[in-house]
Amino acid sequence: MRDFSGGHEWLSINTATVRKQNGVEQPLPVILDACARHGIRAVSPWRDQVQAVGLAETVRLLGAHGLALSGYCRGGMFTAVDAAGLREARDDNRRAVDEACELQAACLVLVVGALPGALQGRAAHKDLALARSQVRDGIAELLEYARARAMPLAIEPLHPMYAADRACVNTLEQALDLCDALDPTTGTGRLDRPDVAALGVAVDVYHVWWDPKLEAQIARAGKDRLLAFHVSDWLVPTRDMLNDRGMMGDGVIEIARLRGWVEAAGFAGYSEVEIFSTENWWKRPADRVLATCIERHCSVV
Amino acid sequence: MRDFSGGHEWLSINTATVRKQNGVEQPLPVILDACARHGIRAVSPWRDQVQAVGLAETVRLLGAHGLALSGYCRGGMFTAVDAAGLREARDDNRRAVDEACELQAACLVLVVGALPGALQGRAAHKDLALARSQVRDGIAELLEYARARAMPLAIEPLHPMYAADRACVNTLEQALDLCDALDPTTGTGRLDRPDVAALGVAVDVYHVWWDPKLEAQIARAGKDRLLAFHVSDWLVPTRDMLNDRGMMGDGVIEIARLRGWVEAAGFAGYSEVEIFSTENWWKRPADRVLATCIERHCSVV
Numbered sequence: 014m015r016d017f018s019g020g021h022e023w024l025s026i027n028t029a030t031v032r033k034q035n036g037v038e039q040p041l042p043v044i045l046d047a048c049a050r051h052g053i054r055a056v057s058p059w060r061d062q063v064q065a066v067g068l069a070e071t072v073r074l075l076g077a078h079g080l081a082l083s084g085y086c087r088g089g090m091f092t093a094v095d096a097a098g099l100r101e102a103r104d105d106n107r108r109a110v111d112e113a114c115e116l117q118a119a120c121l122v123l124v125v126g127a128l129p130g131a132l133q134g135r136a137a138h139k140d141l142a143l144a145r146s147q148v149r150d151g152i153a154e155l156l157e158y159a160r161a162r163a164m165p166l167a168i169e170p171l172h173p174m175y176a177a178d179r180a181c182v183n184t185l186e187q188a189l190d191l192c193d194a195l196d197p198t199t200g201t202g203r204l205d206r207p208d209v210a211a212l213g214v215a216v217d218v219y220h221v222w223w224d225p226k227l228e229a230q231i232a233r234a235g236k237d238r239l240l241a242f243h244v245s246d247w248l249v250p251t252r253d254m255l256n257d258r259g260m261m262g263d264g265v266i267e268i269a270r271l272r273g274w275v276e277a278a279g280f281a282g283y284s285e286v287e288i289f290s291t292e293n294w295w296k297r298p299a300d301r302v303l304a305t306c307i308e309r310h311c312s313v314v
Numbered sequence: 315m316r317d318f319s320g321g322h323e324w325l326s327i328n329t330a331t332v333r334k335q336n337g338v339e340q341p342l343p344v345i346l347d348a349c350a351r352h353g354i355r356a357v358s359p360w361r362d363q364v365q366a367v368g369l370a371e372t373v374r375l376l377g378a379h380g381l382a383l384s385g386y387c388r389g390g391m392f393t394a395v396d397a398a399g400l401r402e403a404r405d406d407n408r409r410a411v412d413e414a415c416e417l418q419a420a421c422l423v424l425v426v427g428a429l430p431g432a433l434q435g436r437a438a439h440k441d442l443a444l445a446r447s448q449v450r451d452g453i454a455e456l457l458e459y460a461r462a463r464a465m466p467l468a469i470e471p472l473h474p475m476y477a478a479d480r481a482c483v484n485t486l487e488q489a490l491d492l493c494d495a496l497d498p499t500t501g502t503g504r505l506d507r508p509d510v511a512a513l514g515v516a517v518d519v520y521h522v523w524w525d526p527k528l529e530a531q532i533a534r535a536g537k538d539r540l541l542a543f544h545v546s547d548w549l550v551p552t553r554d555m556l557n558d559r560g561m562m563g564d565g566v567i568e569i570a571r572l573r574g575w576v577e578a579a580g581f582a583g584y585s586e587v588e589i590f591s592t593e594n595w596w597k598r599p600a601d602r603v604l605a606t607c608i609e610r611h612c613s614v615v
Contacts, residue, residue: 128566131550139566145526174475176524177550177566187526223477225446225488249432249478251555265429265440265478 014276017284017311024310025055025083027243027287028062031302033295041066042074047299049078051307055283057084057122057241060109068115075116083283084167084215084241085109085118089180090126091151092144094137098129099147103154110159110166119282120167120240121159122215123152124180131178144181152212153195160211167240168192169215172223174254185221185230188214192238210237216275217243217287219258222266228274236279244268244314245288256291260305262313272314284314315577318585318612325611326356326384328544328588329363332603334596342367343375348600350379352608356584358385358423358542361410369416376417384584385468385516385542386410386419390481391427392452393445395438399430400448404455411460411467420583421468421541422460423516424453425481432479445482453513454496461512468541469493470516473524475555486522486531489515493539511538517576518544518588520559523567529575537580545569545615546589557592561606563614573615585615 017023028044041062048056056075063071075082088109093099113121125148128136152168159166168188171180182188196212214234221227231239246264251257261268272284286306288294294302318324329345342363349357357376364372376383389410394400414422426449429437453469460467469489472481483489497513515535522528532540547565552558562569573585587607589595595603 128550131566134551136550136566139568141524141566141568172475173473173524174552174555177548181524183524184526223442223474223482223484225484247478249429249437250435251475254475254552254555265432265437265442267440267442 014273015281017314019311021052021307021310022054023283024053024307025057025283025285026053026303026306027057027086027285028059029086030286030288030294030306031299032059032062034297034299034302036296039299041071044299045074045078045080047303048080050300051303053303054079055081055083055285057082057086057285057287059086060112063112063116068112072115082116082118083285084120084122085113085116087122087124087169088155088166089123092126092129092147092181094129099151102126102151106151106155107158110155110162110164113164114162118164120165120209120213120215122167122169122241124169124171125152125182127176127178127181136177141176141181148181149191149195152191156195156212165209165240166212167215168212169217170220172220184224184226185214185216185234186226189230189234189238208237209240213238213240215241215243218266218268218271219243219245219247219287222247222271227271231274231278234278239275239278239280241285242272242275242280242282243285243287245286253291256289258288258290260288260294261286261309268314284310286310315574316582318615320612322353322608322611323355324584325354325608326358326584326586327354327604327607328358328387328586329360330387331587331589331595331607332600333360333363335598335600335603337597340600342372345600346375346379346381348604349381352601352604354604355380356382356384356586358383358387358586358588360387361413364413364417369413373416383417383419384586385421385423386414386417388423388425388470389456389467390424393427393430393448393482395430400452403427403452407452407456408459411456411463411465414465415463419465421466421510421514421516423468423470423542425470425472426453426483428476428480428482429478437478442477442482449482450492450496453492457496457513466510466541467513468516469513470518471521473521485525485527486515486517486535487527490531490535490539509538510541514539514541516542516544518546519567519569519572520544520546520548520588523548523572528572532575532579535579540576540579540581542586543573543576543581543583544586544588546587554592557590559589559591561589561595562587562610569615585611587611
């Protein structure tokens with residue numbers, strides 16, 4: 014297991030973590046500046062942030078700062094109530110793949126979607142099996158498109174508390190079952206990058222820490238399916254189901270133990286910090302948040 | 315699958331559902347009166363409510379109203395930081411078994427506990443594997459005590475969002491793995507009741523509806539491990555992680571589909587309504603809540 018205590022070369026910042034400072038939304042260039050100032054080598058930006066500044070300008074800024082993308086956040090949301098909605102999702106996901114290629118992202122992270130309309134507070138139906146079937150079909154179709162562009166897709170299982178409205182893939186086992194069904198060829202050669210599969214997973218400790226089968230499923234995933242590793246912490250109590258994620262070390266997740274498992278399976282990429290925190294970190298200056306991320310990366314992750 | 319549309323003979327009320335009316339805590343006799351008034355045949359009372367009125371008086375009231383217990387709520391909370399804490403949990407759980415016997419409960423429901431101290435807002439440690447090991451040992455020990463008294467124990471897997479503070483058994487598969495490990499003899503004759511296992515599960519749709527392996531695990535459980543079936547609904551959005559459970563039909567759980575699965579596996583007991591709802595049902599009169607439970611039992615469950 015890599016020793017992180019001496020530096021933060023394997024720290025990546027998901028830009029959601031500092032999307033607000035002092036409670037105010039920050040444009041991506043400000044966030045990238047701040048990351049560069051702290052000697053951070055990688056980020057994972059959100060599509061809306063990239064779109065606001067423009068893809069070409071984002072590419073330029075990343076180059077100027079020497080920032081890599083540990084992932085691009087995010088594709089998915091495959092479910093819909095009708096064929097038009099499914100087509101719209103397909104087209105939007107293809108654009109996400111194209112953008113990820115321009116940005117030279119390590120992978121496109123997929124938050125797969127769930128019951129259509131639920132995120133807006135009114136589910137169009139309750140048929141979770143149908144949603145899961147649409148997700149499977151959506152990934153299958155996108156995979157062909159992404160494979161041709163050598164952009165790995167990382168299915169991110171989300172915590173079961175998001176099964177209704179954000180993602181109906183809720184365990185690592187379920188995500189890997191999808192990988193094995195849709196991308197059965199293991200080994201090298203499927204992309205121009207022999208080190209990773211065309212379809213893999215993003216392991217976010219916040220979403221999976223509770224899973225009694227986690228260690229076994231991480232081992233099953235192996236090096237070529239483990240495309241991303243995200244860190245934050247589960248607070249007790251958790252006061253908001255979306256925007257109360259903790260800084261590493263402030264909650265109950267054994268983050269270093271989990272990192273040991275992904276590294277034992279062969280993962281050697283970034284630990285990407287992804288925190289949503291309306292009442293805490295988003296209220297603070299970005300410099301303070303990033304300094305804490307670095308300190309905790311070295312002492313906790 | 316039984317037809318519930320014509321009546322509510324298979325409706326049970328977990329007394330938490332009406333523990334408050336008009337926002338005010340209600341004593342158990344008032345709750346039992348209300349249930350009897352609505353022609354309800356079974357309840358599942360909480361230990362604190364029983365203790366407040368006394369065990370003998372509760373037995374008398376149940377008899378006077380002709381109310382059965384679909385389960386007794388609850389034992390568990392097996393984890394602790396030291397040997398004294400573990401002993402205390404053991405002794406308290408034995409008392410819970412004794413009470414369940416006096417009350418002639420169908421089973422004692424186990425909410426197994428998680429990281430010690432987390433429920434009070436400060437986890438004593440983060441070692442989930444240790445907590446799970448204490449739970450296993452605690453159930454194993456209690457099982458011998460309960461078996462001798464012919465009181466079935468029902469492990470209730472809780473939603474993964476409670477893994478830190480309430481229960482570190484979070485999927486039906488995990489609960490059944492425990493059953494198979496601790497109570498491997500299947501079939502009849504282990505209790506004086508040939509119809510059920512000494513160790514089984516309580517399937518609460520609120521906790522398990524999201525699980526991609528749910529149907530298969532319910533089938534695996536089978537008639538003798540399926541000791542209880544609890545209903546409520548998952549609201550979108552869910553505004554509180556504990557006390558925002560929905561009335562059946564107000565959320566996104568396909569309750570009838572899930573009941574179909576448990577009945578296909580052989581379960582033929584009560585559908586026990588268990589709702590915690592600070593901002594909605596607990597603010598209303600108990601008669602209104604029970605009338606709605608009955609209506610939804612017939613139309614939704």
